Amino acid sequence: MLLESQIIDQVSQFITTYLIYFGPGYNIFNTIVFGIVLGIIVILIIKMFRFIKKDPKDLIFPVIPFIFFGSSTRALVDNGIYPLSYFLITPGIYFITGFMTIITLLASIYVERKTNFDYRYFILIVGVIICIPNLLKIPHINLIALLQVIGAWAIISAIFVILRTKWNLLRDKFNLSVIIAQIFDASATFVAIDYYPYMEQHVLPNALIGLAGTALVMFPLKIVIILLALYVIDKYIEDKTIKNMLKLAIFILGISTGLRDLLSLCIGT
Numbered sequence: 001m002l003l004e005s006q007i008i009d010q011v012s013q014f015i016t017t018y019l020i021y022f023g024p025g026y027n028i029f030n031t032i033v034f035g036i037v038l039g040i041i042v043i044l045i046i047k048m049f050r051f052i053k054k055d056p057k058d059l060i061f062p063v064i065p066f067i068f069f070g071s072s073t074r075a076l077v078d079n080g081i082y083p084l085s086y087f088l089i090t091p092g093i094y095f096i097t098g099f100m101t102i103i104t105l106l107a108s109i110y111v112e113r114k115t116n117f118d119y120r121y122f123i124l125i126v127g128v129i130i131c132i133p134n135l136l137k138i139p140h141i142n143l144i145a146l147l148q149v150i151g152a153w154a155i156i157s158a159i160f161v162i163l164r165t166k167w168n169l170l171r172d173k174f175n176l177s178v179i180i181a182q183i184f185d186a187s188a189t190f191v192a193i194d195y196y197p198y199m200e201q202h203v204l205p206n207a208l209i210g211l212a213g214t215a216l217v218m219f220p221l222k223i224v225i226i227l228l229a230l231y232v233i234d235k236y237i238e239d240k241t242i243k244n245m246l247k248l249a250i251f252i253l254g255i256s257t258g259l260r261d262l263l264s265l266c267i268g269t
Helices: 002-018 028-052 064-078 092-115 119-137 143-163 173-195 203-212 215-236 240-268
Strands: none
Touching (some): 064 240, 143 240, 173 215, 203 215, 215 240
C-alpha cells in the first residue's frame, strides 16, 4: 500500500509539474503534449464540420465572444479575481470553452433547421451572454496599456491591409484576418514584456526574446511563420473543410492568447 501510495503521489506530482499549468511558464513537455492534443481535437472537429455540412470559415466572428470568455476567465485568474483552479487554468478553461462552443454550435444547427434562424447569430448571442459575468468582474482597465497594444497592433496590421491589393495571399479576407489576429497576439506580448514587468511563458518565444533582448522579435517570428503556414495551406490542401478549419484554429490561437495577455496586462497594472 505504501509503494502504491508513493507511485500515485509521483504520478500526481508529474502531472501537476509538467502538464497542468500552475507555474510561471510552460515547458517543452507540456508544450508538445498540448500540441498533440490540439491536433487530435482539430481532426475531430473537421469530422464534425463535415457531418453538419458547415464551413468553419463562417465561424470566424461568431466564436469571438467564446474566445473572450476563455481568455478573460484566465486573465481574471491571473489577477486573483477568480480562484486558482484546475478548471480555470490551462488547459482546463480551454477545454471547457471549447466544449461549450461545440455544444452551442450543435444546438444552433438544430435551431436553424427548426426555425430558419441563422445559426451564426445564435452562436453570437449565446457567446455574448456568457461573457457578461466576466465583464462585470473586471475591476478596472489600464487605458494607457490598452492604447499601447492597440496602437502597435494597428501600425503593423496596416502594412498588411495595404498589401492586400498587391499580394494574392492576402486578398483572401480569411487569410488577412488570421495574420492580423496573430499580430494582435505579438502586440500584446511586445507591450507587456518591453514596457511592463511581464515575461513570456512559452518555450520558443521566451528563448528568442532572451536572445534578442526585446519582444519586438515576436513580430517577424509570427509574421514569417503564419504567412508560410497560410501559403502551404492554400497551395497544398484542396479540401475546403480542412483548409478553413486549420485557418480558424490559427486565428483562434492568436486571438485567445492575445486577449488573455491584453486583459491580464490591463487589469493587473
